[in-house]
Amino acid sequence: MDSRYLGRSGLHVSRLALGTMTWGRDTDADAAAAQLEAFVEAGGTLIDTANVYGDGEAESILGKLVPDVVPRSSVVLSTTTVGVGGGRGRLLCALDASLSRLGTDHVDLWQVHGFDAAVPFEETCSALSMAVSSGRCRYVGVSGMTGWQLATLAAWLRADGPASPLISVQTEYSLLDRACEESILPAAAAHSLGLLAWAPLGRGVLTGKYRHSTPADSRGASPHFTRYVGRFRTEQAARVVEAVATAAEGLGTTPLSVACAWVLGRSAVTSVVVGARDRAQLIGSLGAEQVVLPAEIRSALDDVSAAD
Incomplete structure (x- = not known):
């Protein structure tokens, strides 16, 4: 598997990242172990988790x-802190709790999710800097922010000194959700940040599994993820799904591979986070790295997925 440096940093990460959102909920420890082995055997290095996945069980x-x-x-271990606000004390306590569950004294990348308007952004930035200087993490990034919020934090951390600059932003990006192109991608480019794209399969919808029904074993049928998937079960999404299926048929590959390859081919993207319930499903996603979309197919997918 190919790899790249994340943003303007020395952190080298695989082009595909192993997502763990289902671990501890729909994926048990044995299935998670099989996924991890397959991922590393394929040359993958970046593992993406968060304090809220499985209420902490994914990290455990x-x-x-x-x-x-x-x-x-x-x-390369990456964890994201979600739901604690932007205060220094709460962020660092949450990071310490993640490190305890992960059984390590540091993560390679720590990301803070969301912009807390009730807390001065300088305080959030100081927590990120302190996490690096204390050795709890090697690098810092953010997720769940708008373009101006991202740019504000990146600029402040860069002005604060070279020790702990922001190196990454994580955002949803797929043929069904290209909203990040409006402000997040330009802000990331301006500050030389690496982009970690999650949900490249449109939360599973782009695989085509929901074209005619809802499989009983799918996320769409899961009480935990029904709303998560439902966002993309629209008429516009259906048109994109059909275009992906047509492209896959013409290329002799799967809709999953086409959808993932489209995101991998975006110049702004450093790594794409893929998740799965089991080893077989993950192996199918890993094969997408070998798919190169012809220019005419990429252009057609760009057009059909463009905002109205």
Whole structure:
């Protein structure tokens, strides 16, 4: 698997990242271990988790699998803190709790989710800087922010000194959700940030599994993810899904591979986060890195997925 430096940093990450959102809820520890082994065997390094996945269980499972299943040195651990606000104390306490669940003294990348308007942004930035200077993490990034919020934090951290600049932003990006192109991508480019794209399959909709019904074992049928998937079960989304299916048929590959390859081919994207319920599903996603979309197909997909 190919890899790239994340933003303007020395952190080298695989082009595909292993997402763990289902771990501890729809994916048990044994299935998670099988996914992790397959991912590392394929050359993957970046593992993406968060304090809220499975109410912390995803981090706990990951903390047992690394280094029991794969050595710590073979992976890049990234966790995101969600839902605690932008205060320094709460952020650092949440990071400490994540480190405890992960069974490590540091993560390679720590991301803070969301912009807390009730807290001075300088305080949030100071928490990010302190996390680096204290050795809790090697690099910092953000997610869940608008373009101006992202640019504000990036500029402040850069002005604060070279020790802990922002290096990444994580955002949803797929043929069904291109909203990040409006302000997040330009802000990331202006500040030399690497982009980590999640939900490249349109929350599973772009695989075509929902074209005619809702499979009983799908996220769309799960009480945890019904609303998560439902956002993209619209008439406009259906047109994009059909275009992806047509492209896949013409290329002799799967809709999953086409949808993922489209995101991988965007110049702004450093790594794409893929998740799965089991090893077989993950292997299908990993194969997308080998798919190169012809210019005419990419152009057609750009057109059909463009905002009205």
